[in-house]
Amino acid sequence: MNYLKHLFGTALCILVTVTSYGCNLKAKEPNNTALISTSISEKPAKQYVKIALLLDTSNSMDGLINQAKAQLWDIVNEFTHAKCGNDVRPSLEIALYEYGNDNLSSREGYIRQVIGFSNDLDEISEKLFSLTTNGGEEYCGEVIQTSLKQLDWGKNTDDLKMIFIAGNEPFTQGKLNYKDAAHNAKEKDVIVNTIFCGNYEQGISTMWKNGATLTGGDYMAIDHNRQVVHINTPYDDVIIRLNSKLNNTYISYGSLGRQKKALQSVQDSNAAEMEAAVAVKRSVSKSSRLYKNSQWDLVDAIEDDEEILSELKEEELPQELQGKSESEIKTYINKKKAEREDIQNQIQELNAKREAYIAEHQKEETGELENALLSAIKTQASKKNYTWD
CATH class of the missing domain: 3.40.50.410 (von Willebrand factor, type A domain)
Known part of the structure; x- marks a missing residue:
């Protein structure tokens, strides 16, 4: 397999x-244009x-x-x-x-x-x-x-x-x-x-x-x-615990928010039911740049579009943010973003040690x-x- x-x-x-x-x-x-003007910088396609x-x-x-x-x-x-x-x-x-x-x-x-x-x-x-x-x-x-x-x-x-x-x-x-x-x-x-x-x-x-x-x-x-055959490592349990903390940094919004946040937990469970090592790999993926959820998570969404808060209706916000000012909401989002980045960095650091352990014992x-x-x-x-x- x-x-x-x-x-x-x-x-x-x-x-x-x-x-x-x-x-x-x-x-x-x-780029001939660059020779004429260096003030315009284009992002690569x-x-x-x-x-x-x-x-x-x-x-x-x-x-x-x-x-x-x-x-x-x-x-x-x-x-x-x-x-x-x-x-x-x-x-x-x-x-x-x-x-x-x-x-x-x-x-x-x-x-x-x-x-x-x-x-x-x-x-x-x-x-x-x-x-x-x-x-x-x-x-x-x-x-x-x-x-x-x-x-x-x-x-x-x-x-x-x-x-x-x-x-x-x-x-x-x-x-x-x-x-x-x-x-x-x-x-x-x-x-x-x-x-x-x-x-x-x-x-x-x-x-x-x-x-x-x-x-x-x-x-x-x-x-x-x-x-x-999956090789278990001393870092697996810690990574899985960090994954639970990582989930708490997601702020659901809009009609899809609650459903998608529930799906996140279900897929964590599906991975864990297969084997602990699969749950660890999924946790590592969730700490990477490829795990983005702008369509339902405010932390990812505001990173893509800073104007999204002004476009959302009150009822589209999670309950804990309803009735808050835009400034208060941004402060809350920034706090969750900082928490997420810290947890993701911890997972990545532990995964580097995990991969070294696997290479040694494989x-x-x-x-x-x-x-x-x-x-x-x-x-x-x-x-x-x-x-x-």
Whole structure:
């Protein structure tokens, strides 16, 4: 089951890689305007890493789904430290599809978009935990094509766009030829990476490798039922306790506020029920730049738009802020912001010690998926001049 973890990590890293190259190019382009006037400084264009995960949810894929739930946070944590050549840090968006499930519509090819491209990590986690398995027909070419048509991949050639499709039936099933889907992916500058859940040679003979090769992607074969071994560290309990304090710094507002704050706690519980190490990884993600909740949290919202307080109605504020002046509200928000930053810094410092502990106690052998993913990441990174810090 290490496979999916690395699958996400790979997607993430590779994505990050390409992005950096685009940023690098823009950083080096001569700017004649700058020669005329240095008083105008333009912010570098925003860069995106877009990852679509296409997961087989037929009966045999319970292990795959469980691993996906746990490894979302590995992807986020890896991506947190990535940056482009001009120091721009790309934004991460993840989409999720399920296919090959009898509960899905046969008219839709047993395919369902679970969530489109989103940076709402709590919602992505919620959707992953909502997945269930059931037998069905697995049409790889069709689910790839569906994701290409439905998702907003954008037209920025500097963005890194990737599909990761995982399953265990022949890649050739279905009316739509996978080669046509691969051709369409190349036209959209989307890299297709394939993960066959089974024997490596069987994946080759059933065209999973060819499905990746056609777009310059990577082919991986994994044992999707392999148990992932998490290494517990002396820092885990402290990080989890800090996460509880972190939740208290969120100030919900608007119609979504209460619902989204409750969702935050539910996803903490979902992670903890899987394993303490998963809860720790999620806590680390929540202390990173990628965990932003401007749509329902006033601390994040006011950082994005200082005028938001003047736009909110009294009833849209949390009860503790109703009847307060704007000055009093800002003081309260600034206090919560300072508390949050302090807690996040503590988590990051403890996580650095945690990672050092894991590196010291980890066996040299890693999962086959992990090896494949790291190899793909390094290859892509070398081409795109991406860096991590």
